[in-house]
Amino acid sequence: MEGHFRSHSALYFQLALRPNPRSHRNRITGELPSDIGRVHRLTVPNITDNLISGKIPPSITNLSSLMHLDLRNNRITDEIPRDFGQLTMLSRALINRNQIEGTIPDSISKIHRLADLALSLNWLSSTIPESLGRMAVLGTLNPDSNRISGYISASLLASSVSNCPDL
Incomplete structure (x- = not known):
């Protein structure tokens, strides 16, 4: 499958209705729809x-x-939304291998x-929030x-994070 993301496209609603194992590796181009937040039934999008x-x-x-949320290996830029913490049901956020800049939102x-947070191979800067x-x-x-620069907080080193490659 190849194509371009558009608001209200068939793929857009297909992602909204159920997890779609075929939405990855399809050469889909374009931007994520700005109104994607209106699709309240979206639970497990995989567009890696x-x-x-x-x-x-x-x-x-x-x-x-x-x-x-699996957005790995795309060309996503700019920053992680500051209010990302509103995604209270999220257990996995895989947004590595993009071109995301800025800081990791506190x-x-x-x-x-949240059990898995993959941010590698981006352009993130600053420090890891304590x-x-x-x-x-x-x-x-x-x-x-x-x-990323700076120190790693004692609370992070003493935390339950057991899989932290290259930290």
Whole structure:
């Protein structure tokens, strides 16, 4: 499957209605729809290994049922939305291998179910928020191959994060 993301396209609604194992590796181009946050039934989108560009729309934080977000290996730019922590049902956020800039939002620590956070191979800068060390179920944190600097907080080192390559 090849194509371009458009609001209200068939693929857009197919992603909204159920997990779609065929939505990855399809050479889908374009940007994520800016109104993707209106698709409240979206729970497990997997659009990894495509050619998606542009930013993660801020409206994505309206997806209160979102459990897994897999945007790996695309061409997504700009920053992670500041209100990313509103995705309280999220257990996996795989947004590695893109061109995402800026900082890791401190609000991520509000996602109490988040177990896997993959951020590697982006252009993130600044430091890893100390608040991530207080996340009870975060088991995998992968921030390597970014422009992150500074120290690693004692709370993160003492946390439940057991799989932290290159940290």
